[in-house]
Amino acid sequence: MGAQDVLSRPEIDAELASLPDWRFRLGGLAAALKCPTSALALDLFAAIGALAQEANHHPDVDWRYDTLFVGLTSHDAGSKVTARDAALARAISAAAADAGATARPDLLRAVEIAMDSDDFTAVAPAWAAALGFKAGEPDELRDPAGRLPTMWFQQTRTPNANRFHFDIHVPASEAQRVLAEVEAAGATLDRSNAPAFVVATDAQGNRLCICTEEGRDA
Known part of the structure; x- marks a missing residue:
């Protein structure tokens, strides 16, 4: 397998079996790495930068005090997960x-x-122009800088009266805990599409979806 070969979902799952720090989320690999101090987090940030330069493959890294949020995907392979991502994830975990x-x-x-x-297709261009987004998958718009939430168009012949909702993506390993907290906070849950997603409706009728990597990422 070449370094730029896109990994299938079974291949990604096989890689994740030996990458316990990482999860598959929204088409990429993701990890949250909490350091003992903010200074050590900055040291780890620098180490990740050095690994990225050595591999000529650069992750997205968000530094928040003592925690680094790291995302890996191969933009030159259509923003998919490749063998390069798995290799760099392994190196980052060692540095962590x-x-x-x-x-x-x-x-x-x-x-x-x-x-x-x-x-x-009738409305996406207007939203792309307003947000400065580019097309990702055919039914989504993405921020080229990776800072703002993706906008996803749910194709349906019967749009809900409230057309907007949030899709909140969590690792499947955390979903049951999150759903229990959402339900305890007063929302009702429709689990008919679990584990891909669960529709939560709050006390005033507003909807959101708790999604996992068993959904569109699958």
Whole structure:
């Protein structure tokens, strides 16, 4: 297998079996690495930068005090996971262990803005122009800088009266805990599409979806 070969979902799952720090989320690999101090987090950030330069493959890294949120995908392979991503994830985990960092998959959440539409091609260009987004998958728009939430168009012949909702992506390993907290906070849950997603409706009728990597990522 070449370094730029896109990995299938079974191949990704096989890689993740030996990458306990990492999860598959929204088409990429993700890890949250909590360090003993903010200074050590910066040292780890620098180490990740050196590994990226050596591999000529650069992850997205978000530094938040003592925690680094790291995302890996191969943009030159259509923003898919490749063997390069798995190799760099393994190297980053080794550097994280040297820094005394702890993986915190419970912190891995991502939000998509979802819109029900019976013809998303009629409305997507206006949203792309307003947000400065580019097309990702055929039914989504992405921020080229990777800072803002993805906008996803849910194709349906019967759009909901409230066309907007949030898709909140969590690792499957954390989903039951999150769902229990959402339900305890007063929302009702529709689990008919679990484990891909569970629709939660709050006390005033607003909807959101708790999604996992068993959904569209599968």
